[in-house]
Amino acid sequence: MPDVWENTRSRWESVRHAVDGGGPGAAVGAATLHGRLGLSVNPIAVTGEAGAGKSVLYDALTQAIRTGDGDSSRSPDIEKHATVLRSGSRRTRAAVTVIPGQLSTQRERALHDTMRGAASPQGIVHVVCWGHNRIWQRGAQRDVHDALAADGVVDQEAVRDWHLRKEAADFRLLVDAIIDGQLATRLRWLVVVVSKTDLFWDRLDEARDHYIPGPPRRESPFAALLRDLENETSLRLSVLPMASRLIRHQFLPGLPAGTSQLDDTQIGALRTHLGQELQTLITQRNED
């Protein structure tokens, strides 16, 4: 039996290949979500840390972003949408709920409504960004700067590491709750979407090895959690690269800003692959 993580890796690599211009392009049965009211079948939850790119990912999948649109801002509350996922002639209805990333009354309510008790999504899209989270507030940016300065140099690697630790702690809560059966009891699949890859396409291998459990040299805490999930549950798991929009990123004021390394066609290819994956996962569930 081929190792599940080998498969995950090769899927990741084929997407990368397509984006770099080698493989099957974006034209293959373009799958996108279309904002449309419908029955709330196929409940899906979008989770992930604050500033990871959840809201923008949703907008990208629904193709709601046009060039020149203003940037996203902190989401004050749950974002709920009924959508239709199309791939070629297939259509699938999905009710997508974006759970706020910050510990808050709004997040509690969102979790309660969509994941606790009898409520459960069939799938979770967990958004991560390899340490490129946006810190919305100036005061919090200063705190991060001060905390890092107290421990050593404040550079982009230190800030990335800061976010990666938070990201792993946040994922641990989700994974533990799923394994213990406290959350999302009817869950069938979970996709880890590695967003903002346009900002670190030149280091994509490092990001891949951080998120996908692999040749057990030095597995990251995140990958170890994913491995736990695979061992303890029968969920279908998947890890894919994604970029929702091309926007420059500054780790902290004072640090150099990073720009996008991809173009619109390339993020189109990423979007298509993710859309297809979601379509497959959703319909798979309906068939068994």
Add this chain to the structure above:
Amino acid sequence: MGAIDGGAAFLRMLTAAERRLAVLRALTARRRRVRRPRIASAALAVLIPAVLALAAATGDGPGGVLLAVGLSIAVLSLAACAALLLLVERPLNRRFAVEEHAMIEEVNRMRELFTHVAERDRWEERLKGSVRERLSRFPVEGGSLR
């Protein structure tokens, strides 16, 4: 606002933020209480002249005394409404906004620092869990307590 330079400072700040939240809740209740008489007096100030005008238009109109009494009540209501608005509600609202802004600002800083502080000070799972729960009682942004 001082630096949060460790677990103890973090917990102190959390307690302070909880106090602010309680203050905000009390202010919300007070704002609701003073809004009621203000709306009632505004209604009187509008309704009395309207009724008097209507009476004048449809029939022989209210007598001189009734007219004088009605109009003075209307004027007094208007004054009461303005006084409540300017002297009670506006300062209350301003104080609410200031407190709320400060609280959200602090809580957002704690949300960002939580994992770091918990790891550095090797907090036990129980403490982490309870801090997480306490942070979860705050709103993400202003406006939701009103």
